[in-house]
Amino acid sequence: MADSVRGLAGEFKRFLAAQEEDEFLTTVAPLRAAVSAPTKVTSSSIISSAGTLPPMASNSTLDVTFVHQNNTTPTPEAPTMNKADKVRALEELSEAIKSCTRCPLGATRLNAVPGEGNVNADVMFVGEGPGFDEDRQGRPFVGRAGQLLDKMILAMGLTREKVFIANIAKCHPMTDPLHPEKHGNDRAPNAQEIACCRKYIEQQIAIVCPKYVVALGGVAAKALISDANSLGALRGKFHTLHLDSVELPKPVQIIATFHPAALLRNPNWKKDAWVDLQMVMDKLGLKGARK
Ligand code: URA
Numbered sequence: 294m295a296d297s298v299r300g301l302a303g304e305f306k307r308f309l310a311a312q313e314e315d316e317f318l319t320t321v322a323p324l325r326a327a328v329s330a331p332t333k334v335t336s337s338s339i340i341s342s343a344g345t346l347p348p349m350a351s352n353s354t355l356d357v358t359f360v361h362q363n364n365t366t367p368t369p370e371a372p373t374m375n376k377a378d379k380v381r382a383l384e385e386l387s388e389a390i391k392s393c394t395r396c397p398l399g400a401t402r403l404n405a406v407p408g409e410g411n412v413n414a415d416v417m418f419v420g421e422g423p424g425f426d427e428d429r430q431g432r433p434f435v436g437r438a439g440q441l442l443d444k445m446i447l448a449m450g451l452t453r454e455k456v457f458i459a460n461i462a463k464c465h466p467m468t469d470p471l472h473p474e475k476h477g478n479d480r481a482p483n484a485q486e487i488a489c490c491r492k493y494i495e496q497q498i499a500i501v502c503p504k505y506v507v508a509l510g511g512v513a514a515k516a517l518i519s520d521a522n523s524l525g526a527l528r529g530k531f532h533t534l535h536l537d538s539v540e541l542p543k544p545v546q547i548i549a550t551f552h553p554a555a556l557l558r559n560p561n562w563k564k565d566a567w568v569d570l571q572m573v574m575d576k577l578g579l580k581g582a583r584k
Pocket residue numbers: 420421422423424427432433434435436438439460554
């Protein structure tokens with residue numbers, strides 16, 4: 294008994310000492326504490342018989358309403374798409390995103406970053422927008438924050454291949470678009486950019502139709518859950534996801550947690566992020582990574 298208490302105390306001390314990002318998996322994960330834890334298209338019409346996506350609402354003048362209203366009513370369950378249709382729909386969406394010029398970011402990006410992953414994923418991670426590395430590679434979360442996200446995913450007992458990863462904004466929001474080569478030239482997407490991109494992430498969520506969406510950081514949490522609340526107010530509980538433009542074929546739960554970049558800046562928040570991730574793990578019966 295005394296040994297096991299000493300063991301737990303030792304583990305807890307090591308946990309508190311785990312301030313480096315590369316310890317998320319090796320140190321934090323094994324310490325798994327019990328946590329109790331407007332007109333819409335239907336998902337089946339996301340791909341028409343001609344294989345094309347429904348038209349996006351015209352807002353080329355960017356004269357759009359930026360307020361996201363969570364006022365949609367839950368819809369009864371409809372059959373989800375089969376794998377081949379999901380792949381085709383996501384590919385079409387990616388092509389549309391790659392040629393998108395709906396907002397000014399389309400003119401300065403090096404590569405659009407549509408998102409990637411398992412079309413039948415149970416969990417979908419949504420960040421705010423591509424950074425320097427993602428802009429160069431056209432893939433989400435491939436820089437330092439992405440390396441930490443990979444560790445968080447592994448700690449949950451998942452792999453990148455098993456989940457879907459995307460962003461609210463699909464193009465790199467830069468502080469200084471005249472100098473895209475500058476490092477540290479990142480900023481959060483603004484309301485106009487989020488409004489222009491909203492239908493892309495909504496369609497991706499409706500196509501994949503995961504059981505759980507993990508909103509990484511305040512931008513994603515506010516965009517997808519409620520822009521009236523802070524990340525602090527949205528964290529720590531599941532919310533039923535409501536989309537503005539697409540009917541979900543079945544209910545999807547969303548939980549908000551810290552953005553990996555925020556965890557790099559404030560490693561003390563890792564334990565809270567881990568509590569959030571464990572809530573998803575508990576729902577899915579995931580045991581997490583074991584050393
Ligand atoms: N930050 C994000 O929000 N998304 C990425 O893809 C990379 C960094």
